[in-house]
Amino acid sequence: MAIVDSHAHLGPCRVFGLNNTVDMLLEYVEQNEIDQSVVQPFPGAPDPRKVHDDIARLASDHPRRFFGLASMNPHTDPDVYFKEIERCVRELNFVAVKLHTIGHAVSPLSQDADAVFQAARDLGVPIMVHTGTGIPFASPALVIPKAREYPSVPIILAHAGYAIYTMDAYVTATECPNVYLETSWCTPHVIKFVIDKLGADRVMFGSDLCVNAPVEMAKARAIGLEGEQKDKYLGITAAKVYKLPDP
Numbered sequence: 001m002a003i004v005d006s007h008a009h010l011g012p013c014r015v016f017g018l019n020n021t022v023d024m025l026l027e028y029v030e031q032n033e034i035d036q037s038v039v040q041p042f043p044g045a046p047d048p049r050k051v052h053d054d055i056a057r058l059a060s061d062h063p064r065r066f067f068g069l070a071s072m073n074p075h076t077d078p079d080v081y082f083k084e085i086e087r088c089v090r091e092l093n094f095v096a097v098k099l100h101t102i103g104h105a106v107s108p109l110s111q112d113a114d115a116v117f118q119a120a121r122d123l124g125v126p127i128m129v130h131t132g133t134g135i136p137f138a139s140p141a142l143v144i145p146k147a148r149e150y151p152s153v154p155i156i157l158a159h160a161g162y163a164i165y166t167m168d169a170y171v172t173a174t175e176c177p178n179v180y181l182e183t184s185w186c187t188p189h190v191i192k193f194v195i196d197k198l199g200a201d202r203v204m205f206g207s208d209l210c211v212n213a214p215v216e217m218a219k220a221r222a223i224g225l226e227g228e229q230k231d232k233y234l235g236i237t238a239a240k241v242y243k244l245p246d247p
């Protein structure tokens with residue numbers, strides 16, 4: 001069974017003061033036995049286009065191992081925004097797009113957020129929405145109207161509400177069949193709760209940061225997942241939502 005990390009980053013971040021290098025990514029997949037990793041720029045990337053190109057290079061150097069997820073501040077001209085996301089999906093074969101509610105300071109209900117949902121729909125890819133830290137924009141409930149407005153777009157709630165808002169993420173997912181939860185930074189017992197209640201078809205493993213990958217793997221072990229539930233949570237669900245090829 002392949003392990004898929006649904007949420008990883010490459011490059012620098014001026015918002016959160018982080019930097020993930022290619023060497024760090026290569027090391028973390030080896031050390032954590034991650035078969036496939038979906039990689040995005042940080043919201044504070046000074047040049048997201050360059051990071052998109054770097055991710056595309058990483059993906060082509062390691063076929064079926066790394067995949068790109070486009071992330072750029074949507075507070076710009078909608079045509080400029082769409083052109084870059086279209087380039088990522090159509091030319092660089094990226095598998096999804098990000099709406100970073102805190103890093104880009106964008107409410108899911110704002111006009112600029114709509115450019116992200118439209119791009120996801122028009123390009124036929126899922127959208128990942130940051131949730132949890134950064135209330136009110138990061139409130140999982142704000143995704144409900146958008147999930148209903150864009151029923152064909154799979155929506156992944158990054159961090160599944162970040163533990164403190166995980167029940168809100170859970171309610172959002174019960175209200176909207178096109179909503180999935182990615183559980184990085186959640187506590188073990190809420191991860192177990194959402195997997196048991198929603199089913200492992202709706203919940204996926206994610207690390208967010210290389211240093212957090214072994215921690216998230218330990219949580220998965222701690223909650224005692226077995227069989228199909230474990231396989232879906234650790235890989236199958238993400239592979240299905242992102243439409244990844246077999247590793």
Ligand SMILES: [Zn+2]
Nearest residue numbers: 007008009208
């Ligand atoms: Zn992240």
